[in-house]
Amino acid sequence: MSLRTTLEGLPGVDRVGAEARVAGLGTRSIKTTAKAWAIDLAISMVDLTTLEGSDTPGKVRALAAKAQRPDPTDLTCPSVAAVCVYPDMVAPVVDALGDSGVHIASVATAFPSGRSSLAIKLADTAYAVAAGADEIDMVIDRGAFLAGDYDTVFDQIAAVKEACGTAHLKVICETGELATYDNVRRASWLAMLAGADFIKTSTGKVQPAATMPVTLVMLEAVRDFRRETGRQVGVKPAGGIRTSKDAIKYLVMVNEVAGDDWLDPAWFRFGASTLLNDLLLQRQKLSTGHYSGPDYVTLD
Amino acid sequence: MKFEYAPAPESASIVDIKSSYGLFIDGEFVDGRGTAFKTVNPATEETLAEISEATADDVDAAVRAARRAYEDVWSAMPGRERAKYLYRIARIMAERSREFAVLETIDNGKPIRESRDVDLPLVSQWFFYYAGWADKLEHSGFGSTPLGVAGQVIPWNFPLMMLAWKIAPALAAGNTVVLKPAETTPLTALLFAEVCQQAELPPGVVNIVTGAGATGQALIEHPDVDKVAFTGSTAVGKQIARSLAGTKKRLTLELGGKGANIVFDDAPLDEAVEGIVTGVFFNQGQVCCAGSRLLVQESILDAVMERLKDRMSTLRLGDPLDKNTDIGAINSARQLARITDLASAGDAEGAERWSPSCALPESGFWYAPTVFTGVTQAHRIAQEEIFGPVLSVLTFRTPAEAVEKANNTPYGLSAGVWTDKGSRILAMTSQLRAGVVWANTFNKFDPASPFGGYQESGYGREGGRHGLGAYLKEVR
Numbered sequence: 001m002s003l004r005t006t007l008e009g010l011p012g013v014d015r016v017g018a019e020a021r022v023a024g025l026g027t028r029s030i031k032t033t034a035k036a037w038a039i040d041l042a043i044s045m046v047d048l049t050t051l052e053g054s055d056t057p058g059k060v061r062a063l064a065a066k067a068q069r070p071d072p073t074d075l076t077c078p079s080v081a082a083v084c085v086y087p088d089m090v091a092p093v094v095d096a097l098g099d100s101g102v103h104i105a106s107v108a109t110a111f112p113s114g115r116s117s118l119a120i121k122l123a124d125t126a127y128a129v130a131a132g133a134d135e136i137d138m139v140i141d142r143g144a145f146l147a148g149d150y151d152t153v154f155d156q157i158a159a160v161k162e163a164c165g166t167a168h169l170k171v172i173c174e175t176g177e178l179a180t181y182d183n184v185r186r187a188s189w190l191a192m193l194a195g196a197d198f199i200k201t202s203t204g205k206v207q208p209a210a211t212m213p214v215t216l217v218m219l220e221a222v223r224d225f226r227r228e229t230g231r232q233v234g235v236k237p238a239g240g241i242r243t244s245k246d247a248i249k250y251l252v253m254v255n256e257v258a259g260d261d262w263l264d265p266a267w268f269r270f271g272a273s274t275l276l277n278d279l280l281l282q283r284q285k286l287s288t289g290h291y292s293g294p295d296y297v298t299l300d
Numbered sequence: 301m302k303f304e305y306a307p308a309p310e311s312a313s314i315v316d317i318k319s320s321y322g323l324f325i326d327g328e329f330v331d332g333r334g335t336a337f338k339t340v341n342p343a344t345e346e347t348l349a350e351i352s353e354a355t356a357d358d359v360d361a362a363v364r365a366a367r368r369a370y371e372d373v374w375s376a377m378p379g380r381e382r383a384k385y386l387y388r389i390a391r392i393m394a395e396r397s398r399e400f401a402v403l404e405t406i407d408n409g410k411p412i413r414e415s416r417d418v419d420l421p422l423v424s425q426w427f428f429y430y431a432g433w434a435d436k437l438e439h440s441g442f443g444s445t446p447l448g449v450a451g452q453v454i455p456w457n458f459p460l461m462m463l464a465w466k467i468a469p470a471l472a473a474g475n476t477v478v479l480k481p482a483e484t485t486p487l488t489a490l491l492f493a494e495v496c497q498q499a500e501l502p503p504g505v506v507n508i509v510t511g512a513g514a515t516g517q518a519l520i521e522h523p524d525v526d527k528v529a530f531t532g533s534t535a536v537g538k539q540i541a542r543s544l545a546g547t548k549k550r551l552t553l554e555l556g557g558k559g560a561n562i563v564f565d566d567a568p569l570d571e572a573v574e575g576i577v578t579g580v581f582f583n584q585g586q587v588c589c590a591g592s593r594l595l596v597q598e599s600i601l602d603a604v605m606e607r608l609k610d611r612m613s614t615l616r617l618g619d620p621l622d623k624n625t626d627i628g629a630i631n632s633a634r635q636l637a638r639i640t641d642l643a644s645a646g647d648a649e650g651a652e653r654w655s656p657s658c659a660l661p662e663s664g665f666w667y668a669p670t671v672f673t674g675v676t677q678a679h680r681i682a683q684e685e686i687f688g689p690v691l692s693v694l695t696f697r698t699p700a701e702a703v704e705k706a707n708n709t710p711y712g713l714s715a716g717v718w719t720d721k722g723s724r725i726l727a728m729t730s731q732l733r734a735g736v737v738w739a740n741t742f743n744k745f746d747p748a749s750p751f752g753g754y755q756e757s758g759y760g761r762e763g764g765r766h767g768l769g770a771y772l773k774e775v776r
Contacts, residue, residue, distance in 0.1 A: 012720045014740050017571025027413060029308035029623035038303065220570050227606075255303040256614045263303055 003150045007189055013181035013217055022212040028252045035248065039283050040078055042247040042275075043070060045265045047105055047236065049084040049273050051112075051204065057092035060085050062300040064096035071280050072298065074287070080276065081265040082135055086111070087128035094132035105170070106133035109160055112174075112203035114139040118156055125163040136160070137170040137271075139203060140187065142177045150190055157194035170198035170236055170269075175214045176206040184214050188221035198234035204271065209239025215250060219258040232261065238271025244282040247275060305616075308623040310412045315403045317487065320350040323358055323510060324493035326365035327503025332358050334511060339486055342409035343620050343629040343664040351486050354509035356518040359478070362507040363522045366449040366476040369504030375446050375474045379435035386431035386472060388499040393464075394424040396495070400488055404460055405620045407487040409629030409665070410583050412621050418582075422745055423464040426763075429747035430468035433768060437473060440765055443774035446474030447550060448526035450771065451519040453540075454489075455532045456482035456631050457586040457687075462531050463489050465762050467506060468747075473771035475527065476505045480519055482532075483512040484632050517543075525549060529770065531588070534685075534711075534756050552760025552770045554588065554752055556685040557713030559734065560706035561591030561742060564699075565600045567718035571740065573607045576691070579716060579742040581615065581669050584630055585689040588757070589714035591742050593682060595702055598695040605673065605693070612669050613656040627689060630665040639667050639688030646672045646681040651692070677708055685711070699724065703731045712754025716742045735761075 030038055048067045050060060064083050071077040082103035083093050090106050097104060106128035110116035125136055138160045144152040161169050171191035175184050188199050199218055202209035215237045222233045235258070241247060247270060254262050262268050277297045284292050320336065322329040334353025341348055354362070374382070393400065400423070401415040410419075437444035450470045454462035459481055470477050481489035489508050496506045509515055513536075520528045520540055530540050531554040544551050561579045563572050579591025596604050620628035630636040647653055651672040660666040667688055675682050675692040682692050696702040706715055715734040717725055725739045735753045738744060745751070750766035752758060760770050 011567070011569040014568035014571035014720075017568060017574055017740060020741075021571070021574050027417065027623070028305065030305060031308045032306045034304060034306040251303065259610075260302050 007186040018213045025253050026249050030248050036286050038248045038251050043279050044078040046080040047082045047084045047269045047271045048080045060089045060093050061096045064093050066300040067102045068100045090131035090133045104133050105135035107137045109138040112205040122163045129167050135168045136164050139172045154194045161195040168197040170200045171196035172200045175201045176208045181217050184217045188218050192225045192233050200236040202239040204239030210237035223258045234267040236269040242274050244278050305624050310621045314399045321490045322352045324508040325362045345663050351510045353511040354515045359518040362478045362509050363524050365504035366478050370476040373502045374505050383431045383434035390427035392495050404488050407485050411625040411628040419461045426464040426468045426747045430472035434472040440768045442769040442772040445773050445775045450475045450477045450527045451525040452479040452529045453516045456485040459485040460488040469767045470771050478507045480516050486510045553758035555758040557588045557711045557757050558709045559591045559714035560593045561716040562595045562702050564719040565597045566720045572718040575742040580691045581689050582743050591716050594693045617658050636665040642686045649679045651675045707733045710756040713757035
């Protein structure tokens with residue numbers, strides 16, 4: 001069966017129903033011990049990210065330090081999952097992280113637009129891997145996808161996967177440009193079939209970035225894909241998740257849609273920068289009983 | 301690694317439940333002359349309060365008060381003035397919604413998530429909607445003359461919402477009412493009586509009499525009642541129709557149902573599963589328009605059942621006041637016995653029962669969400685209304701077979717169609733004999749939309765412009 005037939009044979013997504021489902025999940029009330037547990041889990045799932053033209057070795061070293069000890073005043077605070085940078089910033093991050101266990105993720109493949117030749121995308125990937133990245137966040141060719149050229153998108157993902165070697169591959173669908181939930185479902189399956197270890201919503205450079213309904217559709221996709229193939233794939237919403245409250249809503253959704261197998265940094269990540277400090281503030285609030293304010297978390 | 305949700309109970313301190321309640325007649329609370337009865341919290345079986353029983357004499361006093369208010373005040377009042385009272389009630393209901401939601405949950409057993417997010421918003425919307433009609437009755441198409449005194453008898457599954465469905469259009473049209481809430485769920489109606497006082501509604505416009513079947517019978521048979529509106533079981537509805545035959549009283553009935561929820565092979569599956577769950581587990585399935593018969597195209601039966609079972613496993617049953625509870629308590633021991641009995645008939649007739657593993661609390665009335673597969677039209681659980689969290693799954697092969705099976709019921713209240721094809725939705729809706737047909741959704745209510753049944757599901761419409769037809773007459 002052709003790839004097109006497979007993708008177009010997936011059940012459709014009813015927009016109204018999917019958004020109602022998300023609204024329903026958003027009414028879950030996560031308090032006290034459950035909240036503390038969820039906040040620590042969320043911290044351990046953060047891909048602490050900086051993807052700016054102005055990034056410097058000094059900036060990413062500071063981020064790497066924060067990743068290992070998010071709250072220097074509390075050693076029980078878990079470290080984050082990974083630091084995520086551009087390929088040329090991987091080397092200083094490798095130095096700073098050492099053997100801390102925090103992963104090093106690099107965007108690649110002409111991020112964020114993906115508008116370049118396959119050769120350059122592969123070279124970009126190889127460069128990041130050679131520098132020490134053990135996770136690669138690639139972008140799909142949205143133009144090819146929207147033109148219906150699914151085979152091109154598939155081949156590129158498969159080629160990048162090969163270039164990754166042992167590094168984990170996260171495939172960014174850039175759902176803000178795919179526009180419909182049907183497209184999100186198809187792109188998710190396309191990425192998984194081509195070998196993605198993770199499917200990721202967004203680059204963070206396009207609005208809207210991660211949304212709850214888009215992540216819902218992706219969680220349904222990984223759940224169904226494992227049921228069909230036996231292979232588990234991770235999910236990473238990225239961009240726009242800024243508060244602990246939102247992060248907890250996402251975790252509730254992971255729990256009730258994909259199942260608790262995905263409640264693990266190996267299978268679910270948050271691509272975020274400002275989220276971490278809000279998680280830390282809430283964490284301090286829960287342990288001390290009062291809000292401390294933004295001057296009591298570090299800015300890096 | 302497991303995400304355990306900590307208890308998140310809504311505080312019950314916002315409600316002040318008195319030890320005993322009287323009747324609300326002519327703007328005041330008075331003791332009934334009958335034998336007081338108890339209302340219990342179905343989640344704990346604890347007695348909440350003693351409730352007065354209205355005798356035929358009490359009902360007579362209530363009807364007289366309603367008649368006086370009708371003649372002297374309400375029918376003569378310009379619609380724009382009546383509207384002010386209804387808007388005021390709507391606003392108060394919105395302002396006090398948390399208090400009402402908590403009380404409804406305590407007395408009925410439904411989850412606070414539903415009373416807070418569904419029942420109470422709709423109650424307020426209903427009053428707002430009909431307040432808007434009060435000065436525009438000549439455009440309703442049903443005339444602009446009220447009928448007089450309306451006797452209204454409502455069920456226990458949506459106590460306050462059914463009150464709003466009944467009282468709002470009656471008052472907007474210029475009628476006065478005597479309303480009898482169900483004997484197991486009188487508390488929110490009695491709190492609503494306080495709202496009538498708070499809104500300074502003229503005495504006698506709304507009267508509330510509590511009691512069981514005998515009180516209801518006294519009300520509907522009272523000679524000075526002009527209109528009877530009943531929502532409840534088909535059996536009682538038939539009795540009412542018999543006893544009103546030959547009188548001049550106007551009657552609307554909203555009775556039982558056995559709604560078919562039809563899922564085609566091109567349906568948006570995940571959303572369809574949500575609709576199946578909403579269709580039959582909303583309010584523990586104690587919904588007259590529940591989608592209690594699932595008709596699935598045979599080719600996707602396995603895919604639907606797999607997803608449905610996964611989804612049912614995430615339903616949280618327990619303390620109705622906990623904000624994370626999806627399935628609350630069954631309203632009464634009697635209803636629980638009925639559900640248990642009918643489900644056993646499903647076992648006995650050879651259908652295959654499945655429930656997620658779920659611990660039931662030790663006290664209170666509980667029934668785990670249940671699905672029966674391998675059901676055929678010949679099974680009792682495919683024919684009779686269970687009025688509980690029990691789903692019967694049947695299959696079909698072609699659209700024509702789906703229509704035939706869906707319509708093969710003495711009822712005709714609701715149906716659902718799940719498909720990505722707009723043309724198929726239109727074709728199905730024109731063939732299904734049901735008062736409301738939902739397309740790619742289920743159990744959605746709106747005050748602007750008429751609601752009511754075919755055949756043994758009753759007659760008359762509530763809601764929307766059509767809902768005014770039950771409370772108005774043409775005068776030539």
